[in-house]
Amino acid sequence: MPLITMKQIMADSLKKALDPSVDTKERYAVGAFNFSTIPEMVGIVEGAREVKSPVILMLSLGALKYIGSLELVAYTARGIARQYPEVPFCLHLDHATDLEMIKQAVVAGFTNVMIDASQEPYEDNVRKSKEIADFAHKHSPLGLNGCSVEAELGMLAGHEDNIHVSEEDAGKAYTDPELVADFVEKTGIDALAVAIGTAHGFYKAAPKIRFDLLEEIRRKTDTALVLHGGTGVPEDDFRKCVAMGMSKINVGTGLKKVYTDAVREAIKSLPESEYDPRKIVGPGRKAIAAEIASKSELFNCAGKAEAVLKSMY
């Protein structure tokens, strides 16, 4: 069953991240990519298939508003799973804040949900994240623990649909390593998004990642760690994050640009008499696949599909 939870998809990566005897070159993070159309979903999975990589498909609230239905996305993911059985992938609801809507995503068949209460006071973040973890672990139609949960501690600068954080506020809100163990234990979540200097959207200047914080956070918990704001992060910083035990890396904005650039090029190169949308959207889907293949190599998760599937049995 290639449509699996994020906990399952990250299990092998996490094991390697936590084992000090593992060569850091063996470590890898699973790439997680935002989509807002079906061709993008398929392109992401095709890119992963090309390099035998696991992959995470992320639906943002903006994309959900555009598509209009959690069920439509969940059923499409099940269809993709039948079409591409060799690709282990996860369907993730990204940066969600409305508890009832997150529960609907669990019931619809999402295999991971993110509750983002990171802008709220710590105790509220704990309470909401726990409520979602308890619900998701019991109510997935895919069975007990058929849906895992990501939550966030600290805040990232930038815009992510309904969440806007100024650079000034984010600068004051890196993840506090002293809260990490307490947060994970009280909530029962499966993955923790950390604020260590990345931001959502394109950077004006290269981000300054707080590797010191990452090191401390990694020591404080054995839950999987997630890096948000992957667009524009220098390649060496990605490699360092992976070597230090990051298990999931999110990329959104950059992928949108890859898709749109390819579509724009296709339109430019076609005669006005051409009206077949497949000739316009098709190159976008191909460009997405190529980008996913290349990011999977960069995150060192290319070739790890089999290891992920084996770790489940």
Ligand code: G3H
């Ligand atoms: O949750 C989504 C990501 O953090 C995407 O960030 O748009 O900066 O790549 P990005």
Ligand code: ZN
């Ligand atoms: Zn994010």
